[in-house]
Amino acid sequence: MLFEPASVLPETIYDDLRASIIAQIEVPGSAMTESAIALRFGVARPTAKTAIERLVAEGLLRRTAHHSARVPALSRDDIVDLYDTRAIIESAAIAALCAGGTIPAEALEAHRALLSSASADEPFATHDIAFHRALVAGQPSARLARMHALLMGEIELCIGQVQANHLLTAVDVAHQHQGILDAVTAGDSARATLLTHAHIVGSRDLLLAHVDSRPPTDGRPNHG
Amino acid sequence: MLFEPASVLPETIYDDLRASIIAQIEVPGSAMTESAIALRFGVARPTAKTAIERLVAEGLLRRTAHHSARVPALSRDDIVDLYDTRAIIESAAIAALCAGGTIPAEALEAHRALLSSASADEPFATHDIAFHRALVAGQPSARLARMHALLMGEIELCIGQVQANHLLTAVDVAHQHQGILDAVTAGDSARATLLTHAHIVGSRDLLLAHVDSRPPTDGRPNHG
DNA sequence: TTGCCAAGATTGTTAGACAACGTAGCATAT
DNA sequence: ATATGCTACGTTGTCTAACAATCTTGGCAA
Known part of the structure; x- marks a missing residue:
């Protein structure tokens, strides 16, 4: 997005999740585990991981080490x-x-x-x-x-x-x-x-x- | 750094490479392949990859798909x-x-x-x-x-x-x-x-x- | 009620493999 | 000799599977 769409598969997942979050289909506070995403899109966990990491970098998800990513509730x-x-x-x-x-x-x-x-x-x-x-x-x-x-x-x-x-x-x-x-x-x-x-x-x-x-x-x- | 140090191992590699780049030990234009970094630090390629991707996101490295990351020469x-x-x-x-x-x-x-x-x-x-x-x-x-x-x-x-x-x-x-x-x-x-x-x-x-x-x-x- | 311990859940990291893409060098044809 | 096309190699993109480290939660005992 900023530089290069490095890959297509995580990109697809990223787009889908991004739309879900912005459309508030995923309510703030709800957890998004890597495994759940991987299962939902039928991909390996690392693939889901990269998509999640992009959303975290963009501020659309938040997470701490060893915890699931969560949709932030903006204060x-x-x-x-x-x-x-x-x-x-x-x-x-x-x-x-x-x-x-x-x-x-x-x-x-x-x-x-x-x-x-x-x-x-x-x-x-x-x-x-x-x-x-x-x-x-x-x-x-x-x-x-x-x-x-x-x-x-x-x-x-x-x-x-x-x-x-x-x-x-x-x-x-x-x-x-x-x-x-x-x-x-x-x-x-x-x-x-x-x-x-x-x-x-x-x-x-x-x-x-x-x-x-x-x-x-x-x-x-x-x-x- | 911005949010959370997601992991410690890529973080270490990131810090080391960052210091090398800023101290201009790595001259602008020189290529940094994932495999070379992985070998140099004794880690798996995906681990080196995440470190490189962080540097790219920060602007300290640049790369295009299927090409090695390179230290940018600022114009x-x-x-x-x-x-x-x-x-x-x-x-x-x-x-x-x-x-x-x-x-x-x-x-x-x-x-x-x-x-x-x-x-x-x-x-x-x-x-x-x-x-x-x-x-x-x-x-x-x-x-x-x-x-x-x-x-x-x-x-x-x-x-x-x-x-x-x-x-x-x-x-x-x-x-x-x-x-x-x-x-x-x-x-x-x-x-x-x-x-x-x-x-x-x-x-x-x-x-x-x-x-x-x-x-x-x-x-x-x-x-x- | 409080503190401790064990089990489950989740992420962190690795190894190894195959596919896709770009490049360089070589062989061939002109 | 030059230009063109092909092939082999290097590099990254992506996947699967597994183990290690860590956090949370529930139950048990004092």
Whole structure:
């Protein structure tokens, strides 16, 4: 993903598990043992192991030595940290993109897809994420793109919640995206940075308000 | 490192190889095959493989499918990208540190060690790096610290060169560090951010001037 | 109730093997 | 002599099977 898809078989398992986690088919806290994954996909345990290790490296699973990997339940602090760091990285990336002044084709495509899913009232999280990924990928710094990719795994967990609970509509998101695109096209770096920051912090606050309104399903915040 | 040392044996190999690469015992371009590493450390090939994969993830090795991992020769563009991204991340981290207003104990310790190596005219790159790592680690955002750790692997490659060629003295570095510490202690976020940025960009420019003054060992800039 | 011990579960590590892929060198044809 | 295609080798990708080390859990005894 960041560098090379080293292999295809673990890649398949990785993709499948990743989708399961983000779609919250695997509830937070549930354990994923190497053996179980291996059995489920009909592969050897080491193969399942590499897939799990990739998800751990990406922050989508957590584990300690000799313990099963578990789907993390993001705390309020995690969400704040995640979005704030993302705002730093992505604002810098948009600023770098302004220097070039051209919008990547993939970003425009994702933007159109988002608009069409808005009128069809379909799930739009995928297109939202694709848009942001494309913008950052189109900017010249490879390291900044790498940082962003590392963050987006966990961010997808959050965006999935934003969409599932209808905290934002596709129209809202598309409108904010349009503003960013306009600023970049105009070469207005300050405005583009500001809008990007506001876009991200806005999503963060909506998600936080939602989390605060409904305390965690389990009443043990100080555990393990 | 970032999350958990999953295992001890690959960790040992990883540490050893990492040190070899940063000390430039392994010259850029040299190949490291899985079998060779396995033989050298007396372990199975998969064990060597995991160590190599960690180094690849950190940017200290590069490889493509069915090719040996190779120590990268950082290009001029790589150096610029690396330092500029580092400036973004680390400036943000120092700003976050100012909110707390307290200097981590490890940072002070590294600072003292740097001063003492200045008077003894010893290698100081280790303490320089430890100082920056400690400052970022002492700041509250776990994700920002993760980004920084990912960057520091390749940065160490550069700092090794700065020291080997005496582009900066330990006294210079310590003086700049002192300024950053003072600004953080005073809670002057703007000044701390500015000094951090200048410190990093200054190192970058020294290294670039050095690289420009002596063209690459091999006369093929447009290759691969 | 508390502490200890043993069994089960899980991961860490290894050995060995075969398959897939890339490269270099050789043989052949022009 | 040169260019082209093929073959053999080196390297990584992936798998199976097994043993070792470690953590947790349950039962038993004081």
